[in-house]
Amino acid sequence: MSGKNSFGQISTSGLTFAYDTGEIFNSYKGEATTNMVLYSEYQNLADGYTEALSGWDTHEGTMLIDVANKVPGFTNRSIKMSCVNANVYKFHFGGTLTNGQTYTVSFWGKAQVAGGYGNFMLGEGMWGNGGGYLVIEPAGGTNLTTEFKRFKYTWTHTLASGYYSFATYLYENGQVGWLSGFQLENKSQATRYIACNGAPTTRTSTQGLLDLTGNNEINIGNVSFTNDSSEEITFDGTDDYISLPNGLMQGTGNFTVNQIIKCDAGVVGGTTFGSYPSGPLQIFYGTTYIGMWLDNSSAYVASPVPFTTNTVMITVTRNGSVTKFYQNGELLKTGSASASVGSSGTLFRIGSNTVGTERYAGKIYATQVYNRALSETEIRKNLLQYADRYTMTVKDGSTSALAAPSATYLKDIGISKDGNYWLQPTGQSAFQAPVKFYLGKAMVCVMKGGSGNGFLPDSAYWENSTLLNEYDFTLTNGAASKYQSYSVVPFTEFYFQMGLLDYQTTFSLSTEVSSMLAAQQRSWNDGANRSIPHYGNSLDYRTLEGRDRRYLSILGTEIYLMGMDLKHEGHYGGGSGSSGGRIRVGSILDENTGNTGALSYGAAGSAFGIGVNGGNPLKSGVCGYGGWTESDIIGKNDDWSVWVVF
Amino acid sequence: MSNFPNRRWLVIPATEVENVDFNQVHENSPETLRYSVDGTKTFIKYEINVVEEDIVMTTVNPETMEEVTSTIPAGTYGRPSIYNGTLPEYNHEEILALLATEEWTAPMDENFPSAPQS
Numbered sequence: 143m144s145g146k147n148s149f150g151q152i153s154t155s156g157l158t159f160a161y162d163t164g165e166i167f168n169s170y171k172g173e174a175t176t177n178m179v180l181y182s183e184y185q186n187l188a189d190g191y192t193e194a195l196s197g198w199d200t201h202e203g204t205m206l207i208d209v210a211n212k213v214p215g216f217t218n219r220s221i222k223m224s225c226v227n228a229n230v231y232k233f234h235f236g237g238t239l240t241n242g243q244t245y246t247v248s249f250w251g252k253a254q255v256a257g258g259y260g261n262f263m264l265g266e267g268m269w270g271n272g273g274g275y276l277v278i279e280p281a282g283g284t285n286l287t288t289e290f291k292r293f294k295y296t297w298t299h300t301l302a303s304g305y306y307s308f309a310t311y312l313y314e315n316g317q318v319g320w321l322s323g324f325q326l327e328n329k330s331q332a333t334r335y336i337a338c339n340g341a342p343t344t345r346t347s348t349q350g351l352l353d354l355t356g357n358n359e360i361n362i363g364n365v366s367f368t369n370d371s372s373e374e375i376t377f378d379g380t381d382d383y384i385s386l387p388n389g390l391m392q393g394t395g396n397f398t399v400n401q402i403i404k405c406d407a408g409v410v411g412g413t414t415f416g417s418y419p420s421g422p423l424q425i426f427y428g429t430t431y432i433g434m435w436l437d438n439s440s441a442y443v444a445s446p447v448p449f450t451t452n453t454v455m456i457t458v459t460r461n462g463s464v465t466k467f468y469q470n471g472e473l474l475k476t477g478s479a480s481a482s483v484g485s486s487g488t489l490f491r492i493g494s495n496t497v498g499t500e501r502y503a504g505k506i507y508a509t510q511v512y513n514r515a516l517s518e519t520e521i522r523k524n525l526l527q528y529a530d531r532y533t534m535t536v537k538d539g540s541t542s543a544l545a546a547p548s549a550t551y552l553k554d555i556g557i558s559k560d561g562n563y564w565l566q567p568t569g570q571s572a573f574q575a576p577v578k579f580y581l582g583k584a585m586v587c588v589m590k591g592g593s594g595n596g597f598l599p600d601s602a603y604w605e606n607s608t609l610l611n612e613y614d615f616t617l618t619n620g621a622a623s624k625y626q627s628y629s630v631v632p633f634t635e636f637y638f639q640m641g642l643l644d645y646q647t648t649f650s651l652s653t654e655v656s657s658m659l660a661a662q663q664r665s666w667n668d669g670a671n672r673s674i675p676h677y678g679n680s681l682d683y684r685t686l687e688g689r690d691r692r693y694l695s696i697l698g699t700e701i702y703l704m705g706m707d708l709k710h711e712g713h714y715g716g717g718s719g720s721s722g723g724r725i726r727v728g729s730i731l732d733e734n735t736g737n738t739g740a741l742s743y744g745a746a747g748s749a750f751g752i753g754v755n756g757g758n759p760l761k762s763g764v765c766g767y768g769g770w771t772e773s774d775i776i777g778k779n780d781d782w783s784v785w786v787v788f
Numbered sequence: 789m790s791n792f793p794n795r796r797w798l799v800i801p802a803t804e805v806e807n808v809d810f811n812q813v814h815e816n817s818p819e820t821l822r823y824s825v826d827g828t829k830t831f832i833k834y835e836i837n838v839v840e841e842d843i844v845m846t847t848v849n850p851e852t853m854e855e856v857t858s859t860i861p862a863g864t865y866g867r868p869s870i871y872n873g874t875l876p877e878y879n880h881e882e883i884l885a886l887l888a889t890e891e892w893t894a895p896m897d898e899n900f901p902s903a904p905q906s
Binding site for chain 2 (some may be wrong): 242244297298330363364373376379380381406498500501503
């Protein structure tokens with residue numbers, strides 16, 4: 143296991159395999175190569191190296207190993223050159239070249255003053271043996287900047303085979319420059335630097351990408367690499383793949399596979415991870431299919447396919463027999479599969495199935511495998527590790543195009559500021575609604591009111607999808623609103639905000655409902671359920687943190703809390719249109735007041751609710767029960783709002 | 789624009805694999821090659837370096853600044869020894885199009901259930 147920073151924000155519990163090409167210290171080392179540079183005793187600039195720079199040609203200047211100036215991301219120190227007499231200052235390195243072969247030489251350089259001019263030359267013969275030097279222009283230009291940049295030059299050697307040397311030059315009197323990381327390779331492009339130490343040094347195909355868990359060997363000998371400053375792993379879509387250990391995943395247990403990918407345009411359904419047909423697991427991304435295939439029982443999206451060439455995080459999980467597929471932490475598909483993923487001999491690959499077809503083209507920056515199903519919160523935690531690094535499009539709710547799949551998604555990606563956000567539950571159109579982050583939960587407002595404005599118990603708004611003032615997101619203006627969230631947001635917990643009350647708990651339903659609308663459309667008049675709310679939790683209001691202590695004595699000793707009551711059913715008798723309430727917090731048992739008959743609105747009881755019976759239901763504090771009235775409660779006109787945890 | 793402008797793919801009969809020098813191509817061994825659906829063809833890939841015209845190099849002795857010239861002949865460098873000018877060579881776009889044909893790729897739907905589960 144590597145250092146504590148190796149994993150950043152990703153979940154590590156149950157992690158059995160992980161690589162991260164952005165983690166250059168502990169995971170991604172680079173393409174297999176051999177750094178052919180001789181004079182290797184001068185190449186080792188690692189910390190602790192103290193050998194003098196004898197043998198370097200210090201023509202009119204000084205040259206020192208500089209501890210302070212290192213190429214970013216590297217531990218190697220640099221060579222500092224100070225030029226005097228407005229002339230050439232140089233040092234050289236070399237290697238043995240073969241006629242007809244293609245080579246790439248590379249190094250990092252910077253200058254103390256921007257625009258400093260250096261140069262790079264390829265020698266024709268043995269250094270010190272009178273050979274001339276070809277002045278070449280390394281890719282990236284020769285004008286040095288004050289930041290290290292890597293210079294590269296690729297050419298096909300058409301001269302006689304033998305030893306050749308290279309030299310770097312600085313011009314201008316008084317100029318100071320730094321050089322580091324000299325590399326000579328028998329390749330058509332530069333690879334990531336590998337330090338020499340006394341002889342040409344080789345990085346094998348199993349030393350270029352390391353499993354962060356330390357458990358597995360990864361072979362990158364059959365994949366491509368970009369010819370740019372990142373030298374990233376890439377899949378060309380023809381025959382590239384990464385070899386993983388056989389039996390990397392086995393059995394019928396829970397698992398998660400998480401990947402950061404950037405797919406090329408035109409890929410139909412490239413394999414990003416899997417064993418198919420060696421084993422029954424295949425994860426794929428493309429224009430036709432996105433998701434997981436597991437022994438003919440799948441969780442994948444076929445229409446419409448949310449294909450993008452942007453960098454995305456794809457995640458598949460199995461928990462029991464339930465399989466799920468996520469993109470950027472958003473659940474896109476649920477399926478079922480109980481099959482075994484494979485056995486100890488099952489072949490696994492990244493970028494291709496195991497018979498060499500269904501090729502993926504693009505990047506796969508990171509992969510993690512867990513022996514358990516990550517929670518959605520954990521999946522989004524992993525997303526945060528990569529979102530900024532790869533400029534990933536994260537649905538932060540700021541626009542309709544970036545509508546978040548839920549308020550909890552916003553919370554999971556680190557948003558904590560209450561406000562108006564765009565939301566888009568799965569299968570729904572995007573809408574706006576107030577969102578708040580409270581009690582460690584994310585809540586979406588479904589309706590609000592105040593100043594005596596609200597919704598009567600028998601208002602049609604309770605049982606239809608008609609919106610009211612849906613673009614009014616001010617919670618304290620006394621105007622009533624009903625948002626799209628009322629009709630489309632599923633929930634188990636809800637929260638009631640009224641005036642200065644500050645309940646420190648949400649109210650839980652026994653089972654999830656598909657929406658507040660669905661909850662309110664239930665069948666009424668169930669006299670058998672008197673005093674037993676269908677949706678609610680029978681808590682003693684006196685124990686509720688955040689209770690309004692002014693009314694405890696008024697409400698009496700038989701108070702219980704009904705998180706959400708339903709029309710007619712919180713009341714003895716449950717007479718048609720006669721009693722009950724929509725949403726109540728703090729109710730009074732009918733029996734406690736001695737009223738056991740069917741009652742009208744004006745004589746039935748609950749307190750602190752909206753759409754409740756008794757008194758004026760539009761007022762914030764509404765109570766009323768057989769002959770019991772309390773003006774302090776009835777007369778209130780506080781702002782109120784109802785929220786669902788989503 | 790391809791991400792591999794200098795890469796070329798050479799389609800060869802499967803019977804020619806034994807003549808491939810795997811030190812000259814990206815693939816490592818016959819086992820890492822991809823074959824056509826019927827197994828009769830495969831391909832190898834490599835990077836080429838095209839010199840459009842003869843390059844006259846001027847070399848300089850850095851200490852004396854004396855100049856000497858030499859020439860790199862025009863040509864395409866980097867092709868493996870098995871390349872003979874008659875086998876078909878493809879660039880990236882061309883090989884992707886070829887590999888998408890049924891000669892090289894079985895229809896993907898064969899591997900998937902008839903309809904996604906909900």
